Amino acid sequence: MANMNRQLRLHSRPKGLCAPGDLQLAESPVPELQDGQALAKVKYLSIDPTMRVWMTDIPQYMPPVAIGEVMRAFGFAEVVESRHKDFKKGDRVVGLVGFQDFALIDENAKNSRFQKVPSIPFVSDTAFLGVLGMNGLTAFFGMEIGAPKKGETLVVSAAAGATGSIAGQIGKIHGCRVVGIAGSDEKCEWITKELGFDAAVNYKHADWKKHLAEATPKGIDINFENVGGEVMQEVLSRMNLFGRVVLCGLISGYCSHDPGMASFGNVLVRRLRVQGFIVIDFASRFMEAATEIGKWKMFGKIKDREMIVEGLEKAPDAINMLFEGANIGKLIVKV
Numbered sequence: 001m002a003n004m005n006r007q008l009r010l011h012s013r014p015k016g017l018c019a020p021g022d023l024q025l026a027e028s029p030v031p032e033l034q035d036g037q038a039l040a041k042v043k044y045l046s047i048d049p050t051m052r053v054w055m056t057d058i059p060q061y062m063p064p065v066a067i068g069e070v071m072r073a074f075g076f077a078e079v080v081e082s083r084h085k086d087f088k089k090g091d092r093v094v095g096l097v098g099f100q101d102f103a104l105i106d107e108n109a110k111n112s113r114f115q116k117v118p119s120i121p122f123v124s125d126t127a128f129l130g131v132l133g134m135n136g137l138t139a140f141f142g143m144e145i146g147a148p149k150k151g152e153t154l155v156v157s158a159a160a161g162a163t164g165s166i167a168g169q170i171g172k173i174h175g176c177r178v179v180g181i182a183g184s185d186e187k188c189e190w191i192t193k194e195l196g197f198d199a200a201v202n203y204k205h206a207d208w209k210k211h212l213a214e215a216t217p218k219g220i221d222i223n224f225e226n227v228g229g230e231v232m233q234e235v236l237s238r239m240n241l242f243g244r245v246v247l248c249g250l251i252s253g254y255c256s257h258d259p260g261m262a263s264f265g266n267v268l269v270r271r272l273r274v275q276g277f278i279v280i281d282f283a284s285r286f287m288e289a290a291t292e293i294g295k296w297k298m299f300g301k302i303k304d305r306e307m308i309v310e311g312l313e314k315a316p317d318a319i320n321m322l323f324e325g326a327n328i329g330k331l332i333v334k335v
């Protein structure tokens, strides 16, 4: 086993996109295990928009990553050595592994939460980071908040991304008319032709607002919001009375520290119910949701797609890819 651990540590808080040097590569010896600890080899890193928020020091749902700390990241790892009663060599786990080669699982550490995942025929390891992981769960619980009814119109933003693509397909399972908003014609084609969305709008086209109006002739009942800002503002202006807004993310503001909020005039006059949520609120129901999503996937009702970037050193560029719209589906780094 290698005796050095490569780590990407936060050196400076980015302004805008991550710049070279904001995360710096360092090496330290692989830790010697104490009782109650296990060592896991990190195989895959989940690349998530929230990482860009973790790199800031604004108030958020978890403590910001401190300067000098290993960059926080969710990922998939395999236990290679153990003195921990709950984990043995060969166990496959997901959890906050960090941008590094080896993660320490420590029963005494407050934030060391790792979950074993099964080996299922025809299910890739990376699925536990996307469709069967945080993104699938986020889509599932977000759509539960949206309370879809047959025949209603659902609009999903960042619709060709890891979360939006699943949320839209759950909307189809519930019998909604589903319209996705995404940043390229290729993405729009994927969600309509492959995933079964009823319509897609490329928000980078000059007349996208007109396209959105044409795609939502009966107005919008549910907004699964991933973007915020101008996209959300336009969707809110087309909401029907007593519609529901599932506030999942506001990615358009993450690099500029702008809350990405739309004006709330439409929320008032249309009597909308707006609910923000963080997927970890539903931790006690993760197994139930993953089982349901797994069934949908098995029966072909949900399709997913992954984009895999090779190499730990590419992880900072991968974070930027999310904000440049360079990913389709779930973005993952193979360590």
Ligand SMILES: NC(=O)c1ccc[n+]([C@@H]2O[C@H](COP(=O)([O-])OP(=O)(O)OC[C@H]3O[C@@H](n4cnc5c(N)ncnc54)[C@H](OP(=O)(O)O)[C@@H]3O)[C@@H](O)[C@H]2O)c1
Pocket (backbone or CB within 6 Å): 047, 048, 049, 050, 134, 135, 138, 158, 159, 160, 161, 162, 163, 164, 181, 182, 183, 184, 187, 226, 227, 231, 247, 248, 249, 250, 251, 252, 253, 277, 278, 279, 280, 321, 322, 323, 324, 325, 326, 327, 328, 329, 330, 331
């Ligand atoms: N509440 C929760 O617990 C929770 C959990 C997971 C994720 N989220 C949120 O869900 C959203 C999607 O996350 P994800 O992990 O599934 O990422 P993702 O959608 O796979 O990737 C992000 C996508 O956002 C779009 N985007 C980036 N900047 C944009 C901008 N300025 N305006 C419009 N679109 C922009 C890009 O697609 P285009 O090409 O379409 O622009 C990009 O591909 C994020 O807001 C994230 O914070 C929330």
